Amino acid sequence: MDTYILAIESSCDETSMAVVKNGSEVIALSITTQMDTHAKYGGVVPEIASRMHTEAITLVLEDCLEKAQMKIEDMSAIAVTYAPGLTGSLMVGVEAAKILSLMYHKPLIAVNHLIGHIYANNLENKMEFPLLALIVSGGHTELLVMEDDYQFKRLGETMDDAIGEAYDKVARVIGLPYPGGPNIEKLAQMGEHTYDFPHPVLDDTYHFSYSGLKSAVINLVHNETQRGNRIRKEDLARSFQDVAIDELVRKVEKALKETGIKRLVIAGGVSANQYLKREMKELCEKYEAELLIPRMLYCTDNAAMIGAAAYPKYLKHEFSSYTLNVSSSADIV
Ligand code: KG4
Ligand code: ZN
Numbered sequence: 338m339d340t341y342i343l344a345i346e347s348s349c350d351e352t353s354m355a356v357v358k359n360g361s362e363v364i365a366l367s368i369t370t371q372m373d374t375h376a377k378y379g380g381v382v383p384e385i386a387s388r389m390h391t392e393a394i395t396l397v398l399e400d401c402l403e404k405a406q407m408k409i410e411d412m413s414a415i416a417v418t419y420a421p422g423l424t425g426s427l428m429v430g431v432e433a434a435k436i437l438s439l440m441y442h443k444p445l446i447a448v449n450h451l452i453g454h455i456y457a458n459n460l461e462n463k464m465e466f467p468l469l470a471l472i473v474s475g476g477h478t479e480l481l482v483m484e485d486d487y488q489f490k491r492l493g494e495t496m497d498d499a500i501g502e503a504y505d506k507v508a509r510v511i512g513l514p515y516p517g518g519p520n521i522e523k524l525a526q527m528g529e530h531t532y533d534f535p536h537p538v539l540d541d542t543y544h545f546s547y548s549g550l551k552s553a554v555i556n557l558v559h560n561e562t563q564r565g566n567r568i569r570k571e572d573l574a575r576s577f578q579d580v581a582i583d584e585l586v587r588k589v590e591k592a593l594k595e596t597g598i599k600r601l602v603i604a605g606g607v608s609a610n611q612y613l614k615r616e617m618k619e620l621c622e623k624y625e626a627e628l629l630i631p632r633m634l635y636c637t638d639n640a641a642m643i644g645a646a647a648y649p650k651y652l653k654h655e656f657s658s659y660t661l662n663v664s665s666s667a668d669i670v
Pocket of ligand 1: 474475500504
């Protein structure tokens with residue numbers, strides 16, 4: 338019998354619901370974003386985010402069911418992101434999921450947002466194991482080995498800032514709106530590598546570091562501005578992006594070489610970056626490894642990926658009770 342999961346995602350500034358069939362087929366996906374509101378403040382304001390989720394959530398539910406041409410009664414389970422993210426935002430989704438689950442007698446499945454980003458790949462290609470998973474988002478930069486469904490081993494993570502955070506902060510210092518990633522990428526496409534920013538020196542580990550690079554960019558902007566010199570933002574964006582992405586490439590190359598694994602999955606908002614995709618494609622060709630990156634819509638925050646990640650839990654009957662709580666920082670491993 339087919340499994341239909343109604344999935345809810347509200348961990349940051351997108352309110353999203355989806356109906357996903359058998360963990361891989363998106364029957365309907367509805368997303369509203371608060372990006373324009375937060376852009377005015379240069380970043381996500383948690384208090385505003387939770388209020389906007391509350392306003393949006395029933396409308397998103399109606400829209401999603403309408404698109405799916407299905408009713409809650411038709412669902413096999415209700416899945417929801419419970420961590421990590423903004424506490425108030427997560428709570429809106431989790432409370433909605435609990436109510437639906439209780440009212441309609443459907444099992445409740447708690448999903449980790451980062452695991453959701455990885456399982457977004459199942460919406461396009463079925464993941465086969467073992468694989469290397471690189472998570473690159475606004476809050477996380479992690480390199481993992483997956484031996485099987487939900488079997489994670491962490492190779493490395495960032496020692497300080499996440500890569501998306503570095504993109505957002507660099508964007509801010511040169512006056513680009515939030516979220517900075519796509520804006521920096523656009524500028525970088527028009528620039529040359531002219532500024533020499535330092536590479537992090539964690540070469541013999543799988544760990545990442547972005548605060549040194551971020552500070553070097555911010556210091557350069559401040560110093561040049563003080564001296565009255567003009568900065569070519571395109572060149573700055575390009576020089577920053579080259580180092581930021583190269584850091585990922587070097588660690589993934591080390592992992593491909595040392596583990597011998599022939600499959601790489603990239604997940605999280607930063608995987609929407611075209612330059613990252615090109616570099617990783619080249620690297621995987623060199624090591625004859627398969628590269629999996631979901632399409633743009635599934636790279637950034639959405640509920641379909643939560644439905645995909647909930648499916649293996651559904652099969653194993655790993656359900657949550659109504660005491661399910663949110664967590665702002667739940668580790669995968
Ligand atoms: O996964 P995501 O949508 O939300 C989190 O869970 O954090 O990732 C958002 C992050 C932001 O930092 C944003 O600037 C970055 O992903 N991002 C990008 C691009 N698109 C989004 N970074 C670089 N290049 C992009 N094209
Ligand atoms: Zn995310």
